[in-house]
Amino acid sequence: MKNIFLQKISSFKELKIWFYTLKFLIVPVYNFFWEFLLNFQGKLLYLKWKKKNFDFYNFNGDPLVVRNDVEIKKLAKEINSFCTDSFVEAKKNEILGAVGDNKKNYPDLYLEGKKDIYVHGYSASINFDLSNDVREKIYEFALSDKILTTASNYLKNFPVLSIVETNIIVPTEDSEDRGSMLWHKDDCGYKILDIFIPITPVDENNGPTNFVKKKDVLGCFSKYKNVKKDAKPGERGKIERKIFLQYHSEEDVDYIKGDLGTALFIDNCSTYHKGGLCKKDLRIMLRLSFHTPDSVHGGTIESYSPTEFFTKIRNFY
16 A cells, blocks of 8 residues: 555656646745745845855856866965875875775775775875865865855855865776766755866866756756665765666766866756766865755864854854
8 A cells, every 4th residue: 555655656746747836836935944944044144245245156056167267276276286296196095005905896885994084985085185274275265255155145045164175086997987976966955055176187087077057946856766776885866877868968968177277166956966987097176065054064164164264254243
C-alpha cells in the first residue's frame, strides 16, 4: 500500500500541474518566509547596507563568468605568486603520499588524508599553507563593499561568509568522474552565492567547472530523478553525465576556463553543476561562499573569522 502511494506521488510530480504549483505557489510563499521571517535580522541589515549604493557585479542567479576584472586578477596573481613550483610540487607529493598505494587500486574512492591535510579524492586545502599576508588579501577581497553588495543584492539579505577555501587538485590517470565531478545541486540551503576563482589557467586538461547556463526557476525545490545508484561517499544524489544529458543538451552547458583570475559567480543550490576531471596539469581554485544563517554552512567560517568582518557589520548598525 505504501509503495503504491509513493508511486502515485512520484507520478503526480511528473505532471505540469505540480510544476506550476511549485512555481506560482510553493516557491513564492517559501521565498517570502525565508527572506522576511527566517532571516529577519539579515533583511534589516541588507536594507541598511543597500542605502550605501556600492558598486556590484550584475549577478541575478544565472551563472556569471567575469573576465579581466582588475581586482579579481590582482588577487589571483597574489595567490599564484605564493604558489611557487617548489611549493606546488611538495603539496602534490603530500597529497599522493596521503593517498598511498590505494590510488592505483581504488581511483574513485574518497580517501582520508594524513597529518593536517584534508584530502578529498585528489585535492587538498592549502588555506593554512598560505602566508598571513595572502590570507588577509583574500579576506579583504571577500569582504569588500563590491562583493558583499553583490551577495546582498542576490540574497536580498546581508550575507554570511561561510566558506573560504583554496584547493589544489592534482591530475589523476585512468580515472572517471566521481564525487563532486558528477552533476548535482548543493543541499546546504535555499539560496547561496559561490564565487570560484581559478588561481592557475584552466582548460580541458585540468578540469574546468561545468554548469548549466540558466539557473532552475524552481531552485532547490526541483531535482532530477535517476541519481547514481550504489553511491560512494560524496556521490549521494548526484547524476552521471549520460543521464544528465537526457535533461539537457550540450548547448545548455558551459564551463569556466581561461587565464587565472577568471571568476564564476553561481548559486550552487539552484543550478546544476559539476567539477571537472583533472587529467593533466594541476589546478588551484579559490572558493568563496556566501550563505544566510539558516544554511547548513551558515557558521562554518567562525573557526577562523577575520575581525574585519565583524567590524564591518558593527559599523553600519
